[in-house]
Amino acid sequence: MDFELTKPQKLFQQMIREFAEKEVKPLAAEVDEEEKFPVENIQKMAKLGIFGIPTPKEYGGAGGDHVMYTIAVEELSRVCATTGVVVSAHTSLCEDAILDNGTEEQKKKYLPKLASGEWLGAFGLTEPNAGTDASAQQTMAVEDGDYYVLNGTKIFITNAGYAHVYVIATMTDKSKGNHGITTFIVEEGTPGFSIGKKEQKMGIRGSATCELIFENCRIPKENMLGKLGGGFAIAMKTLDGGRIGIAAQALGIAQGAMDETVKYCMERRQFGRTLSQFQNTQFQLADLQTRIEASRFLVRSAAWKKDKGMKFSTDAAMAKLFAAETAMDTTTKAVQFHGGYGYTREYPVERMMRDAKITEIYEGTSEVQRMVIAAQLFKK
Amino acid sequence: MNIVVCIKQVPDTTVVKIDPVKHTLIREGVPSIMNPDDKGGLELALQLKEQCGANVTVITMGPPQADAILREAFAMGADKAILLTDRAFAGADTLATSRALAGALKVLDYDLVITGRQAIDGDTAQVGPEMAEHLELPQVSYVIGLEKKGENKYVVKKETEEGYELLEVEGPVLLTVLATAYKARYMTVGGIIDAYNKEVEIWPASKIKVDPADLGLNGSPTKVKKAYPKDTKAAGQVYEVDTEQAVDVIINKMKEKFII
Numbered sequence: 211m212d213f214e215l216t217k218p219q220k221l222f223q224q225m226i227r228e229f230a231e232k233e234v235k236p237l238a239a240e241v242d243e244e245e246k247f248p249v250e251n252i253q254k255m256a257k258l259g260i261f262g263i264p265t266p267k268e269y270g271g272a273g274g275d276h277v278m279y280t281i282a283v284e285e286l287s288r289v290c291a292t293t294g295v296v297v298s299a300h301t302s303l304c305e306d307a308i309l310d311n312g313t314e315e316q317k318k319k320y321l322p323k324l325a326s327g328e329w330l331g332a333f334g335l336t337e338p339n340a341g342t343d344a345s346a347q348q349t350m351a352v353e354d355g356d357y358y359v360l361n362g363t364k365i366f367i368t369n370a371g372y373a374h375v376y377v378i379a380t381m382t383d384k385s386k387g388n389h390g391i392t393t394f395i396v397e398e399g400t401p402g403f404s405i406g407k408k409e410q411k412m413g414i415r416g417s418a419t420c421e422l423i424f425e426n427c428r429i430p431k432e433n434m435l436g437k438l439g440g441g442f443a444i445a446m447k448t449l450d451g452g453r454i455g456i457a458a459q460a461l462g463i464a465q466g467a468m469d470e471t472v473k474y475c476m477e478r479r480q481f482g483r484t485l486s487q488f489q490n491t492q493f494q495l496a497d498l499q500t501r502i503e504a505s506r507f508l509v510r511s512a513a514w515k516k517d518k519g520m521k522f523s524t525d526a527a528m529a530k531l532f533a534a535e536t537a538m539d540t541t542t543k544a545v546q547f548h549g550g551y552g553y554t555r556e557y558p559v560e561r562m563m564r565d566a567k568i569t570e571i572y573e574g575t576s577e578v579q580r581m582v583i584a585a586q587l588f589k590k
Numbered sequence: 591m592n593i594v595v596c597i598k599q600v601p602d603t604t605v606v607k608i609d610p611v612k613h614t615l616i617r618e619g620v621p622s623i624m625n626p627d628d629k630g631g632l633e634l635a636l637q638l639k640e641q642c643g644a645n646v647t648v649i650t651m652g653p654p655q656a657d658a659i660l661r662e663a664f665a666m667g668a669d670k671a672i673l674l675t676d677r678a679f680a681g682a683d684t685l686a687t688s689r690a691l692a693g694a695l696k697v698l699d700y701d702l703v704i705t706g707r708q709a710i711d712g713d714t715a716q717v718g719p720e721m722a723e724h725l726e727l728p729q730v731s732y733v734i735g736l737e738k739k740g741e742n743k744y745v746v747k748k749e750t751e752e753g754y755e756l757l758e759v760e761g762p763v764l765l766t767v768l769a770t771a772y773k774a775r776y777m778t779v780g781g782i783i784d785a786y787n788k789e790v791e792i793w794p795a796s797k798i799k800v801d802p803a804d805l806g807l808n809g810s811p812t813k814v815k816k817a818y819p820k821d822t823k824a825a826g827q828v829y830e831v832d833t834e835q836a837v838d839v840i841i842n843k844m845k846e847k848f849i850i
Binding site for chain 2: 274
């Protein structure tokens with residue numbers, strides 16, 4: 211058993227932390243305030259190989275692992291949760307979905323451009339009437355010769371409008387329920403595919419979250435990802451991986467809020483002492499940092515299991531549940547420690563608090579994570 | 591073209607604290623980094639590699655842990671890495687260090703030798719120029735720009751206190767580079783993975799061309815008598831005056847202190 215990061219993982223952490231501090235942090239407030247998709251930093255990250263960390267070299271990736279990928283999402287989210295989720299959705303929900311389920315032709319066609327960051331990736335499962343109950347898919351895909359014709363709407367899609375490749379869940383046979391769901395790879399610019407309304411959000415405001423509209427959108431059969439009717443399993447497995455990324459994002463947000471709070475508590479004086487000298491401060495922050503560290507172990511353990519080819523679904527659910535709730539508590543308390551200043555946009559903790567909330571909701575709410583964990587407990 | 595870049599592992603002095611009682615550096619928990627000016631030098635080498643093709647070798651003298659900065663250099667794009675490590679090198683001052691590095695260069699092919707201007711731990715700025723002397727190479731220190739002018743010729747921009755000088759030099763030449771002029775690139779993810787699959791050559795003292803008596807503590811004429819932190823300056827005096835008066839205040843103060 212070894213709890214230490216490997217040498218390449220440590221060197222990678224050094225690089226991504228420096229990148230986050232120097233390139234990402236200075237823009238974080240602006241990205242939030244102006245709901246600005248961080249295009250410039252995305253291009254810089256693409257050059258460094260950050261969009262293809264766990265993708266094998268034969269498909270143009272860096273040949274790293276998912277532990278490194280979680281380190282990337284953590285360190286980016288520590289200073290800017292928007293930047294963190296761009297990488298997470300791209301890598302886990304699109305690139306990994308194609309890597310794990312694609313044909314050799316699909317992998318060769320899509321992975322090199324996704325891994326190099328030339329193309330961004332996205333994933334479309336959620337619909338107005340199919341959220342937690344993902345099986346209620348209404349986007350239909352009807353066979354027509356060499357094509358499937360897609361009709362329907364997806365909502366809350368991360369990276370929408372900036373992505374080139376979308377993995378889309380559709381219903382191909384309603385009578386079969388979950389087994390009637392099929393996933394397709396849809397490219398930007400395909401006739402009949404358009405981007406709808408952009409959401410105005412509470413947090414991760416720089417991230418593009420939009421509606422996807424399919425109107426008689428013809429997708430060639432070779433773009434079917436996995437088997438006909440195998441889409442639900444692909445979506446669930448993909449979300450398992452995605453949860454590790456979101457858990458890492460939550461972990462980063464929590465650590466970022468802790469960094470800011472420690473700094474503030476050492477400077478801020480009240481009643482002749484710094485806040486850090488009050489035992490109330492010390493005890494509360496000690497408890498939170500313990501939970502942050504526990505989140506880190508859960509995140510890395512889930513990623514490590516994925517890398518080893520072991521089952522990680524429950525681990526990912528636990529990591530996401532625990533890290534997301536830790537992020538929410540840590541950021542809320544961070545604002546409290548900052549007092550009135552914390553409530554203003556002069557300090558980053560209010561942004562972190564708004565950003566943290568989504569980690570309890572997307573890619574499976576905390577309630578869904580509990581369902582996944584409990585299902586494992588009562589499995590016969 | 592073969593470029594050799596000399597780099598050093600140093601404690602990150604921006605986070606080093608001084609023991610208030612013993613007046614020594616508290617090194618515990620201080621991360622070790624590639625010296626910033628050396629990293630700037632490596633950046634210059636990598637830019638030349640991109641512009642006109644070059645083989646970039648990085649070399650360092652240090653304990654086995656210095657391997658870390660060589661891996662970092664690989665991940666930035668260096669082609670070959672050499673670690674000079676031997677008990678015989680221990681306790682070297684700048685002269686013994688420059689002799690060891692020059693001794694290693696004598697067994698390497700090079701067209702250009704690049705070092706950082708100075709290291710943030712010792713701040714001497716001596717090792718680069720001393721190496722040039724041992725190797726009988728022309729040298730330009732405080733380099734902030736370089737343009738390659740045909741085969742083996744360069745126009746080098748050198749920073750001075752007043753501004754800068756442009757010098758035309760012919761290789762092989764040794765340059766000492768300023769980090770401020772060459773913002774180092776980030777390591778790439780693929781580069782980091784590959785860095786640990788590449789070999790760092792370990793060179794003992796026997797591998798280099800140098801008189802063993804010139805190495806390590808024995809070869810070091812510098813003896814440290816005492817190390818102590820600089821006294822902290824007294825707090826400044828704040829004058830809240832308008833610009834006109836401010837000029838008078840400053841001039842009077844400078845006269846008081848016999849500066850003017």
